[in-house]
Amino acid sequence: MIIVGVEMLDRLEDLSQDNRIAVALVGAADRVPPGTRTISWPIRVEALLDLLKQAEARQFTSRSRAAASDSPLVRLAKLLRPAGQSEAPPGDAWRVTGLSRAPIYIAPARRQFFCTESLRSVHRFDFRSEIELTPLPVTELPLAQEHPKPIVMLQWSIGLLTGALGPLPWLKTSATLRLQRFPEFQILHHEPIHRRLAAAFSRPVAGIDAAVELTRLDRHAVCSFVNGAELCGYLRTSDPSDLPARAPTRTTTGSRRSLAQLLRRALGIEASHG
Amino acid sequence: MAEEHKIIFTGTMGAGKTTAISAVAGKSMLRTEAVNTDSSVAKATTTVGFDYGEIQLPNGDVLRLYGTPGQRRFAFLWRIIARGALGIVILVDNSRPDPLADLSLYLDSFDDLVKTGVVVIGVGRSETHPEPSLDAYYQFLESRQLMLPVFQVDVREPEHVLMMLDVLLSMLELTGDEGVTHG
Numbered sequence: 275m276i277i278v279g280v281e282m283l284d285r286l287e288d289l290s291q292d293n294r295i296a297v298a299l300v301g302a303a304d305r306v307p308p309g310t311r312t313i314s315w316p317i318r319v320e321a322l323l324d325l326l327k328q329a330e331a332r333q334f335t336s337r338s339r340a341a342a343s344d345s346p347l348v349r350l351a352k353l354l355r356p357a358g359q360s361e362a363p364p365g366d367a368w369r370v371t372g373l374s375r376a377p378i379y380i381a382p383a384r385r386q387f388f389c390t391e392s393l394r395s396v397h398r399f400d401f402r403s404e405i406e407l408t409p410l411p412v413t414e415l416p417l418a419q420e421h422p423k424p425i426v427m428l429q430w431s432i433g434l435l436t437g438a439l440g441p442l443p444w445l446k447t448s449a450t451l452r453l454q455r456f457p458e459f460q461i462l463h464h465e466p467i468h469r470r471l472a473a474a475f476s477r478p479v480a481g482i483d484a485a486v487e488l489t490r491l492d493r494h495a496v497c498s499f500v501n502g503a504e505l506c507g508y509l510r511t512s513d514p515s516d517l518p519a520r521a522p523t524r525t526t527t528g529s530r531r532s533l534a535q536l537l538r539r540a541l542g543i544e545a546s547h548g
Numbered sequence: 549m550a551e552e553h554k555i556i557f558t559g560t561m562g563a564g565k566t567t568a569i570s571a572v573a574g575k576s577m578l579r580t581e582a583v584n585t586d587s588s589v590a591k592a593t594t595t596v597g598f599d600y601g602e603i604q605l606p607n608g609d610v611l612r613l614y615g616t617p618g619q620r621r622f623a624f625l626w627r628i629i630a631r632g633a634l635g636i637v638i639l640v641d642n643s644r645p646d647p648l649a650d651l652s653l654y655l656d657s658f659d660d661l662v663k664t665g666v667v668v669i670g671v672g673r674s675e676t677h678p679e680p681s682l683d684a685y686y687q688f689l690e691s692r693q694l695m696l697p698v699f700q701v702d703v704r705e706p707e708h709v710l711m712m713l714d715v716l717l718s719m720l721e722l723t724g725d726e727g728v729t730h731g
Contacts, residue, residue, distance in 0.1 A: 455686045456697040459711055466714060473718030476665070476695050488722065533634075534721040537553065540605045541572055543714045 275329045277313060280304050286311070287514060290448060295329050295483070311484065328483055346372075346405045347436050348443060353382055353407070354429045356507035367412045372405035378428070379415050386422035388415060393463060396431050401438040429505040430462045437498025441482055445504060449511040451485070452478040457508060466543070467491055471499040480514055550608040555716070556630050557599070558658065559639030560650050561618030564672050564703035566599050568639065569613045571706040572713065573601025598629055626657050635666030635716045639703065642677040648688050655692065662694070665723045668716045670701040670708070 275295045278285065282298070283306060289296035300312045313321050353368060370378040374395040379388040399405075433442075441447050453475045457468065470489055479485045485496045503509040557565040599615030614629050616622070630636065638654045640647045651669065655662050671685065680688075685698045697715050701708040 453695065454690075455682070456699070456715075458682070458699070459715075460700060460708065469711070469715050470718045470722070472697065473715060474722045476697070476719065477723055530721045533553070534717040536605055536607060536609070537611055537717055538714065540603050540611055541710060541713055543710050543717075 275325060280306065283307075283310065287448075295325065297325060310480070311487075324487075328486070345401070345436075345439055346407065347401055347432065348439065350405065350407060351432055351436050351442060351501070351505055353380065354425065354432055354505050356429075356505070357382075357385065367410045367415050369408045369410055370405055371408070372403060373399055379410070380425070380428065381412060381415055381422075382425065383412075384422070385425045387425050387428045388422055393427060393431050396428075397434070397463060399435055401435055424461070426458065426506050427462060429507075430457065430464075430502045433502030433505040434463075434498040436501045437494055437496075439497075440493075441497050442501050442504055445500065446511065447483070448481045448514065450478045450480055450514050451475060451482075451500060452510050452512075453503060453508050454510045455508050457503065457506065462502075467495055468499055468502075471496065472503075475499075475503070475509075478512070550610065552610050552612060553605075554612045554614060554633040555713070556614050556616065556633045556636040556658070556661070557639065558616040558626065558636060558654050559618060559670075560641050560644060563618065563639035563641045564670075565615035565618065565639055568637070568670075568703040568709045568712075569599050569601045569615050571703065571709045573603060573613055598625065620653070623657060630658055630661055633661055635664070635668070635720055636661045637712055637716060638667065638669045639701075640669060640671050641673055642671050642680065643673040647671070648680055648684070651685070651688070652692075655694070662696075665696070666716060666720045667696045668712045668719070669696055669698045670703065670712050671698060672701060672703060674700040675702075 275297065276289050277297045277299050278289065280298055280300055282289075286296045286298060295311065298306060298310055298312045299315050299317070300306055301315045306312055313325060350370060350373075366382070368380045368382075370380065374389065374391050374393075376390045378396075381387065436442060453472060456472050456476070457464065459469065459472075467489075471485070471491065474485055474489045479488060482493065482496055482500065485491075485500070486493050489496065500509065557568050559565055598617060599613075601613040603611040603613070605611060614633075616626050616629055636658055638651065638658075640651050644650060658667075661667065669685065671682070682698055682700065689696055689698070697719070699708075699712060699715075701712065703709055
């Protein structure tokens with residue numbers, strides 16, 4: 275981890291290479307581009323500990339990402355990528371066993387999947403368990419008995435599950451991330467924190483770590499949301515230079531957070547927002 | 549000292565503003581409805597002043613929910629009602645002839661609020677009128693350099709209304725006056 279003065283802001287990106295965390299030390303009067311990783315002067319122990327925890331998480335993630343790319347869940351995620359990015363050969367279908375009690379049949383080219391069970395059982399899947407992917411001719415899909423469902427529901431669910439393994443291997447963690455559309459929460463299994471994350475990513479966010487800081491949610495929750503949005507084709511990634519010119523200050527965000535929580539309680543909205 | 553917070557529901561006549569406010573404000577709602585004389589819209593009554601719902605907050609503050617009258621001739625009221633609002637829910641009726649033009653009218657009329665980014669768009673009657681699709685709405689918003697949440701909703705379902713309000717509050721909390729535009 276490297277802490278630098280604001281005069282070295284332009285070097286932060288270079289210094290962040292090789293899995294390092296580079297942070298700018300800022301005073302109350304300093305203005306920095308949004309998404310810049312900062313620590314306030316005078317340095318408080320709490321803020322420093324937060325950074326150290328992030329550095330530790332990054333080390334862990336780095337080691338686990340290599341292993342994750344071989345995970346059966348990630349192999350399934352590669353098949354489920356949006357049209358044009360999927361590794362599934364055109365016209366192929368797949369049977370997935372082990373993910374739920376009944377097999378799930380996927381037809382990526384038709385943007386459909388088939389399953390006799392609700393996706394609730396998929397959400398209980400332990401990401402360390404084995405699943406089996408078997409290619410099938412499309413003609414063997416069980417069309418007659420099981421109603422096809424929009425593949426976005428499965429893409430979202432698998433994306434959420436892969437969050438336990440960190441960001442999907444093809445996502446650059448330092449890239450600027452933002453939604454190009456909101457998840458269809460009316461049909462997608464989701465938690466209140468996903469609404470919060472969707473709001474956060476409705477504008478560019480400078481990577482996973484910045485999202486953790488902005489939303490005060492844990493890295494697992496952020497990775498789950500990002501992976502789900504990526505698989506559904508909701509996510510747009512771009513270079514860090516794509517950031518807008520302003521960002522809310524911590525004070526503003528804090529007071530708005532209190533107000534939002536107060537209003538949620540009054541409206542009877544589930545309060546598990548992290 | 550107790551504060552007042554305001555959230556606006558707007559949209560065309562028959563889009564469900566009264567129903568949406570009633571879903572969350574319940575009995576504490578004041579309606580100003582009159583017999584509908586517009587034969588192009590199939591509803592018996594319509595809002596001629598504004599709908600108003602009030603919710604007391606635990607700290608003594610008050611949340612006021614306002615529904616604007618839908619007809620364009622009441623547009624002079626829209627800006628008055630919107631002054632000082634935290635955010636806005638725009639309800640669009642997908643069964644109308646040009647829902648995107650309707651949306652455009654409300655985005656323009658409430659542009660000060662839209663600039664804050666604390667906006668949620670709810671599209672109703674999409675089960676019977678699937679076009680414009682959600683893709684079309686997002687393309688339309690992108691053409692205006694906006695990135696706002698759009699949901700297909702049935703405002704008769706309180707959980708749909710609460711979902712929109714929850715997203716609205718998250719937008720308030722995490723984007724606020726920064727605005728939500730495509731860079």
